[in-house]
Amino acid sequence: MNATPTHQALQPEFRLLVLLVSIGFFMQGLDTTIINTALPAIARSLNEDPLRMHSVVVAYVLSVAACIPLSGWLADRFGVRNTYFTAIIVFVLGSLGCAIAQDLNTLLMFRVLQGIGGALLLPVGRLAMLKIIPRTQFLSAMSLMSLAGLIGPLIGPTLGGWMVEYLSWQWVFLINLPIGLLGGLITFKAMPNVTEPNVARFDxxxxxxxxxxxxxxxxxxxxxxxxxxxxxxxxxxxxxxxxxxxxxxxxxxxxxxxLFRSKLFKNKIYAIGILGNFFARLGGNSIPFLLPLMLQVAFGFEPFITGLLMIPTVLGSLASKPIIRKIIQRFGYRQVLLVNTLLVGMCIASFALTTADTPIWLRAMHFFAFGILNSLQFVSMNTLTLKDLSQQDASSGNSFLSMIMMLSMSIGVALAGTLVNMFSAYFGPEQLNNAFHLSLICLGCINIIAAYIFWHIPKNTPV
Incomplete structure (x- = not known):
């Protein structure tokens, strides 16, 4: 008797659904990165200090973090199609509002609206696939969808820089309109409105x-x-x-x-993983914001060139994917996370050694190395955190991890902006290089301290 294959190729009737979820994943991934190279241009247009524009990133990421706990309950209560369609509309309206904003406060208000829509796109899309696509085809569906998540961050900084330089910064937000409208149209064809008959009262x-x-x-x-x-x-x-x-x-x-029961933290590995994720991401997640700002404001690079320079970071992340599992299997979670956390911290601090005259090839290699180390860090932390959760705790534990990841990003960017402003006030505007360099050293040291958390991973933790 032949055994039923565990994983099967995705059947044609589910491909449109995967395309739809990929559109949402792509928009969210694109919007998280495309803004970074555009911040100095937005600051000039709105007559703001570019060093105080980190609030534009924080407003979006923080609203995503805050609304993640809502996603599962809304999808169960009102149906995955209704919730996903609403998320797209909210995201598109927020994008349009950002594009027509005439001052920073209005921009921040619409960034929050964008974040609320963005918070629902990926979790509800993933949930819809889980409920509709047979488990035997789920891995194939997730693999296809993850490509969209990689493409967004890959092209985001370069596309943002190109738009700022050759069109206008408003296009950084307007690009979401046609993509979102396409997603909205596909939603009613590809996604049935699956609901849960018994939904617990929301907390x-x-x-x-x-x-x-x-x-x-x-x-x-x-x-x-x-x-x-x-x-x-x-x-x-x-x-x-x-x-x-x-x-x-x-x-x-x-x-x-x-929303998240305390019993989750009775699992020691999960508790260490959550704490490690929070502190180790403060530095790593602030770099995509801080480096484009330093390249443009302190070193005088053009937005498009800045965007191109960020590509090696994403390429490094992609290059590391095939080897991560082998490295973890060879050395174990504890050793990998202890050593890699130190390496990421030192790599972040080493960006302080760069100047406007650093050769392009050396800068590209530096960014590529950071991409490899950062990807190894994030994948190792995520898999460690979730690997021992029971089936009944998996959904709640994954949602809490997603929330902590976005919260750490928002606090990391806020901290990076605060450090740059503190040091620039001390050194004066004519020594911005020093302000950025010291900020990078501080963020690197914070990352190194996070290694103490991973020291508590039991030595015999299985892979």
Whole structure:
């Protein structure tokens, strides 16, 4: 008797659904990176200091982090098609609003709207595939979809730089309109509106606590070096964020319907993975924001050239994918994460050795090496975190990890912006190089400290 194959090729009737989810994944991946090379041009257009434009990145990423816990419940309650279609419309409207914004506050408001739509695109799309596509074909579907997620970040910085230089910065947002409208049209043909018959009551109080905690921590760190706000205001925001986090920890322990139950953290490997993800991503996730800013503002590079220079980072990430599993199997999670966390930290700090005169070939090799190390770090951390979760905790644990990843990115970018502003205020505007260099050294040191967390991984942890 022949055994049924575990994995099968994707059947034609599911290809349109995978294309649809890939469109959402592509838009989200593109929007996370395309903005980085455009920030100095947006700052000039809105008469803002380019060193204070990190709030444009933070507003989007933070709203994505805050709304991730909503995605699964909305899809179960209102159906995957209705939720996904709404997410696309919200994302497109947010993009249009960003393009027509005439001041920074309006831009930030529409970036938040964009983030709310973006927060639902990937989780709901992945959930729709899980519910509709047979498990035997799911791996093939996920492999095809992941290509779209790689293409977005690959072309994002270069496309953003080209648009800024040869069109206008508004096109960084307007490009989402035709892609989003195409996705909206396909939604009704490709995605049935699957709902769940019994949906638990949503944990509104827990959701509010999480949002307050994330916003407090992010805005507190972001405003530390802002002369418009006194120091006590930033410290109060951070304190509120920390206090609300503690209240949520108690809530997750006592509330039977909490978004993320405290029992998740009884799994030691998961707890180490979450803590490691949060701290090790602070430096790594801030680099795609900080390097294009340094290249343009401090070194005087053109936006398009800046975008091209960011490609080796993504190519390094792609090049590392086939070897990551072999490296982990050979050395184990503990040794890989201990050594690689130190290497990533040193690589981030070593960007402080570069100047405007650094040869292009050397800069490209430097970025390529960072891409390899960063990809190895992220994949190792993610697989370690999720590998021992039970089937019943898998969905909740994955959602919490996704939220922590986006929260770490928003805090990392806020921290990078704050460090640059603090050091530029100290050195003066004529020594911006020093401000960026010291910021990179600080971020590298923070990454190195994260190695202490991975020290606690048991030595006999199986791969």
């Amino acid at each position: 509104y109080s827990g959701f509010v606590l999480l949002v307050v905690a994330m916003v407090g921590l992010c805005l507190g760190i972001e405003n530390f070096a802002n002369p418009l706000y006194p120091l006590w205001w930033s410290l109060t925001l951070v304190a509120v964020g920390l206090l609300t986090s503690l209240i949520y920890a108690y809530h997750s322990h006592t509330h039977s319907n909490a």
